[in-house]
Amino acid sequence: MIDLANLTISKARQGFKNKEFTSVELTKAYLDLIEKKDPKIKAYITITKDLALKQAAAADERINKGTDSILTGIPCAIKDNIMVKGEKCTAASKILEKYIAPYDATVIEKLKEQGAVILGKVNMDEFAMGSSCENSAFFSTKNPHDLTRVPGGSSGGSAAAVAADMCVFALGSDTGGSIRQPASFCGIFGIKPTYGTVSRYGIIAFASSLDQVGPLAKTSEDCRLVFEAIRGKDKYDSTSSDFPIEENDINIKNLKIGIPKEYFGEGLDSIIKEKVNKALDFYKKNGAQIIDISLPNTQYALACYYIIAPSEASANLARFDGIRYNELVGSEKADNIIDFYLQNRSLGFGKEVKKRIMLGTYTLSAGYYDAYYKKALKARTLIKKDFEDAFQKVDIIMGPTSPILPFKINEKTDDPLSMYLADIYTVSTPLAGLPGMSIPCGKSGDLPIGIQLIGPAFSENKIFSIADFFQKNYDIN
Amino acid sequence: MISEEEVKKIAKLSYLTINDEELKKFQNDFSAILDYVNKLKELNVENIEETANLSHSKNIFREDKEILFNSEELIKLMPHSKNNYLEVKKILNND
Numbered sequence: 001m002i003d004l005a006n007l008t009i010s011k012a013r014q015g016f017k018n019k020e021f022t023s024v025e026l027t028k029a030y031l032d033l034i035e036k037k038d039p040k041i042k043a044y045i046t047i048t049k050d051l052a053l054k055q056a057a058a059a060d061e062r063i064n065k066g067t068d069s070i071l072t073g074i075p076c077a078i079k080d081n082i083m084v085k086g087e088k089c090t091a092a093s094k095i096l097e098k099y100i101a102p103y104d105a106t107v108i109e110k111l112k113e114q115g116a117v118i119l120g121k122v123n124m125d126e127f128a129m130g131s132s133c134e135n136s137a138f139f140s141t142k143n144p145h146d147l148t149r150v151p152g153g154s155s156g157g158s159a160a161a162v163a164a165d166m167c168v169f170a171l172g173s174d175t176g177g178s179i180r181q182p183a184s185f186c187g188i189f190g191i192k193p194t195y196g197t198v199s200r201y202g203i204i205a206f207a208s209s210l211d212q213v214g215p216l217a218k219t220s221e222d223c224r225l226v227f228e229a230i231r232g233k234d235k236y237d238s239t240s241s242d243f244p245i246e247e248n249d250i251n252i253k254n255l256k257i258g259i260p261k262e263y264f265g266e267g268l269d270s271i272i273k274e275k276v277n278k279a280l281d282f283y284k285k286n287g288a289q290i291i292d293i294s295l296p297n298t299q300y301a302l303a304c305y306y307i308i309a310p311s312e313a314s315a316n317l318a319r320f321d322g323i324r325y326n327e328l329v330g331s332e333k334a335d336n337i338i339d340f341y342l343q344n345r346s347l348g349f350g351k352e353v354k355k356r357i358m359l360g361t362y363t364l365s366a367g368y369y370d371a372y373y374k375k376a377l378k379a380r381t382l383i384k385k386d387f388e389d390a391f392q393k394v395d396i397i398m399g400p401t402s403p404i405l406p407f408k409i410n411e412k413t414d415d416p417l418s419m420y421l422a423d424i425y426t427v428s429t430p431l432a433g434l435p436g437m438s439i440p441c442g443k444s445g446d447l448p449i450g451i452q453l454i455g456p457a458f459s460e461n462k463i464f465s466i467a468d469f470f471q472k473n474y475d476i477n
Numbered sequence: 478m479i480s481e482e483e484v485k486k487i488a489k490l491s492y493l494t495i496n497d498e499e500l501k502k503f504q505n506d507f508s509a510i511l512d513y514v515n516k517l518k519e520l521n522v523e524n525i526e527e528t529a530n531l532s533h534s535k536n537i538f539r540e541d542k543e544i545l546f547n548s549e550e551l552i553k554l555m556p557h558s559k560n561n562y563l564e565v566k567k568i569l570n571n572d
Contacts, residue, residue, distance in 0.1 A: 099554065100554060102547070102550035102551055102553075102554065103550075195531045195532070195533075196531070196532055196533050209529065209530050209531060235539065238532070238537050239530070239531075239532040241533060243533060297520075299516070300516060300517055300520055302513075303513060303514040303515075303516045303517050304517065306510060306513070306514055307514055307517070314491065318492075321492075322556075323555070323556070323563065323565055324551075324554070324555055324563065325554065326556070327556035327557075331557070331565075331566045334566065336566065336567070336570060337565065337566045337567070337568050338492075340566050341492050342492055342493065342494045343494070345492050345493055346493050346494045346495070349493070351499070351502075354491075354493055354495070354499075354503075355503060355506060355507075357491045357493065358484075358487045358488060358491045358493065358503065358507070359507065359510060361487055361490050361491040362487045362507070365487070365490060371518075372514065372517075374527060375517050375518075375520070375522060376514075376517060377527035377528055377529050378520075378522035378525040378526070378527055378528075379517055379520055379522065380527075380528040381525050381526055381527065381528040382520070382522070382525060384528055384531075416506040416509055416510060417509055417510065417513060420510075420513075432531075433531035457533070
């Protein structure tokens with residue numbers, strides 16, 4: 001029996017090297033566990049068994065020849081808005097239910113070059129719009145720590161698959177918190193990297209100025225290894241670049257940690273507050289300086305985000321017309337081409353997606369463009385500047401990832417604003433293009449709590465080592 | 478409160494049809510969301526530049542030549558095709 005519950009990339013590599021198990025054996029162990037466990041959790045939309053076994057066999061060959069890389073033979077799960085050639089890629093939407101990816105996303109090409117094993121495609125909120133995985137057109141994913149609760153979202157399938165030991169690591173995407181909030185809800189590590197460090201080519205776009213792909217895993221070290229593997233300039237994404245990522249020479253003793261007062265205000269669950277403060281005390285005891293700071297425009301971040309993201313989405317989702325992708329209503333049932341678009345789009349998109357397309361159409365329409373969209377772009381400048389000012393004084397910013405604990409399935413589906421408010425601490429980071437990571441820092445009963453680390457652009461290595469120090473030295477129980 | 482007429486107009490601009498039940502729900506949701514985002518009105522943004530893109534990249538040049546894609550793969554995905562072309566409903570009508 002392979003101990004999947006405690007498996008990390010380095011432990012799996014050790015296992016391969018010591019001939020304790022092969023990648024094929026490890027892959028089969030994961031596929032067996034998925035078959036047994038996933039009917040309850042429902043993280044996977046598609047299990048890519050044939051692909052996984054083929055990749056695992058090829059990985060074993062590389063390992064035997066000694067031509068392996070860091071991720072060779074390591075089984076992973078991929079969010080279903082990231083294209084894997086020849087496999088279904090649905091973005092958890094009916095309009096893409098039958099879509100087979102005709103090429104690999106650049107991040108997948110990079111994983112394949114390293115010899116990683118793809119176990120399957122995992123659930124999400126439709127087109128990554130949501131914070132609970134309940135907006136998937138197919139089914140809701142359950143939180144492995146409490147099956148009556150949501151795993152968070154939109155990368156809820158990625159987080160649940162990692163937390164339930166159904167992969168070593170997963171890829172997710174983050175637009176307003178979609179990696180960090182589910183990582184927090186499922187008690188694992190997840191990072192949204194600096195905008196432009198990871199290619200978006202082959203990712204089904206939601207809001208292009210915010211979207212960024214990143215890893216979810218059981219350790220900070222695994223997140224670092226996967227980030228290293230997927231990052232870099234891509235000729236197919238002009239916003240990507242080979243930015244130098246700062247070396248990490250972090251000494252906790254000299255570390256200046258900024259605590260934004262806006263992240264500890266009204267609406268924060270008292271147990272989350274207590275656990276986050278306890279984690280901060282730990283850094284303090286180890287010599288870090290805790291410095292009170294202010295990010296004064298935080299109060300406008302959510303409003304700014306809910307104008308910019310839907311605006312971009314309304315343009316990005318215009319391509320789904322029923323002609324080039326899935327057709328839900330045959331053209332013989334439509335009077336004319338416009339009617340055909342209308343019928344297919346109306347049946348193909350779920351409620352939340354429709355709502356955001358319409359919201360974005362409204363904020364971009366004549367008469368409202370200046371009042372909403374332009375204003376939001378200016379607010380975004382102020383939010384970005386808040387962080388620039390703060391990073392003059394501190395090395396890193398810490399606070400809770402989510403103001404609330406994982407909530408019950410269906411608890412927040414009726415009230416449009418209460419779900420959006422769950423993103424209140426995570427939306428600022430992508431607006432400013434900065435890296436943010438959620439790491440587990442305690443529990444309330446069975447329910448995990450995450451602390452968020454936000455760094456300056458390209459400070460991923462610093463974040464990883466600050467997180468790693470915490471994981472190795474802090475008892476979260 | 479945003480009017481039913483306005484919601485219908487936005488739906489039309491978005492190429493979406495909505496039924497009466499959805500209409501009510503969207504009307505309520507939009508009003509709540511717009512009330513919330515109207516918070517931005519109190520923010521003074523005089524002389525503030527817009528941030529539309531966070532790309533750190535400078536000009537990127539490439540050779541001016543086409544990149545060929547395997548079109549068969551794409552055509553296979555289309556619900557209707559004919560002689561390697563995408564088949565669509567008639568666009569121009571007589572009326």
